[in-house]
Amino acid sequence: MAVATKKIKEKEAKIPNAKPEKLSFGFLSQQRIWSRFVVILGVITYIWYTAKDGKETPLAKQKDVVQRRGQVFECDSNYLTEVKQFANCEPKKCGRYISDKIVTTNEVEVLLKIAKRGFALGSSDRGVSILDLHSGALSFGEQLVNIHSFVESKNILNPADLAVYKIVKAKIQHAIAETFQIGINQLQIAHPTFFSRVTNLDPKTVHNEYWHVHVDEDVNKSFHYTSVLYLADYGREFAGGRLTFLDTQKTNVTLEPRKGRVVMFTSGRENTHHVERVASGTRYAMTVSFSCDVKKAIKDPVTPK
Numbered sequence: 001m002a003v004a005t006k007k008i009k010e011k012e013a014k015i016p017n018a019k020p021e022k023l024s025f026g027f028l029s030q031q032r033i034w035s036r037f038v039v040i041l042g043v044i045t046y047i048w049y050t051a052k053d054g055k056e057t058p059l060a061k062q063k064d065v066v067q068r069r070g071q072v073f074e075c076d077s078n079y080l081t082e083v084k085q086f087a088n089c090e091p092k093k094c095g096r097y098i099s100d101k102i103v104t105t106n107e108v109e110v111l112l113k114i115a116k117r118g119f120a121l122g123s124s125d126r127g128v129s130i131l132d133l134h135s136g137a138l139s140f141g142e143q144l145v146n147i148h149s150f151v152e153s154k155n156i157l158n159p160a161d162l163a164v165y166k167i168v169k170a171k172i173q174h175a176i177a178e179t180f181q182i183g184i185n186q187l188q189i190a191h192p193t194f195f196s197r198v199t200n201l202d203p204k205t206v207h208n209e210y211w212h213v214h215v216d217e218d219v220n221k222s223f224h225y226t227s228v229l230y231l232a233d234y235g236r237e238f239a240g241g242r243l244t245f246l247d248t249q250k251t252n253v254t255l256e257p258r259k260g261r262v263v264m265f266t267s268g269r270e271n272t273h274h275v276e277r278v279a280s281g282t283r284y285a286m287t288v289s290f291s292c293d294v295k296k297a298i299k300d301p302v303t304p305k
């Protein structure tokens with residue numbers, strides 16, 4: 001030890017203004033240990049932030065009451081090519097928005113009554129049932145039947161209820177046009193527009209497997225803007241069943257359904273999504289699709305005779 005100290009001292013004596021040598025730890029200097037530690041910490045942080053599994057950002061919780069909230073991003077290129085074919089239909093930015101202020105509590109109650117009356121006539125014997133007032137399609141066992149084939153169908157939709165249905169549809173249409181800054185007259189209500197009722201029963205066929213990840217535009221070419229109006233409360237009337245957007249980076253974005261909440265989004269790949277499996281209770285919602293293609297417009301429902 002004394003010999004080593006003497007050697008250092010001799011070295012310092014030869015070099016004017018020499019600083020004492022840094023302490024060494026084996027073959028790594030303390031500085032190197034720190035720099036490696038910082039690099040490793042950086043790598044761990046990067047992996048943490050880029051790992052998708054299990055990472056979520058809520059777009060809204062059920063208890064939130066939101067005037068308008070959203071996220072914007074670049075549109076998928078295929079989607080852009082598709083909507084550019086139609087005048088005044090390209091969104092200023094692609095994105096997703098929610099609002100709890102478009103549809104009133106009374107309107108929700110009327111729509112829910114229509115849905116429940118329809119599903120009382122017939123519903124799927126498996127997890128998901130649909131009722132499409134435009135085409136008249138109603139889930140029945142494992143197939144679809146026409147509601148007009150039931151004598152009781154006139155009880156589903158009376159003129160007053162139909163008026164509410166049309167008002168709600170028009171309000172959502174306005175909200176989408178305003179949100180994405182496109183021409184209101186360009187937006188045509190299109191297929192598929194339907195009420196859905198989802199429970200936790202196991203499906204019999206893949207057609208009942210509503211929870212798969214999908215892009216609406218891929219499911220149906222006429223889908224340019226998607227909206228969903230929720231008619232039941234997540235966490236109170238059902239568990240599971242959140243709408244989840246799968247973003248390519250960082251995290252998934254989740255939305256907890258709330259009665260009267262409307263979610264509106266551009267229907268391209270930028271909004272790849274799925275509905276989580278419902279674990280318990282009953283989830284009611286109404287999907288309203290819009291197309292920029294006037295040829296895809298569907299007729300308003302009629303009151304059965």
Ligand SMILES: O=C(O)CCC(=O)C(=O)O
Nearest residue numbers: 216228243274275285287
């Ligand atoms: O009910 C929802 O939350 C979304 C339904 C959906 O993805 C669809 O109708 O395409």
Ligand SMILES: [Fe+2]
Nearest residue numbers: 214215216273
């Ligand atoms: Fe969808």
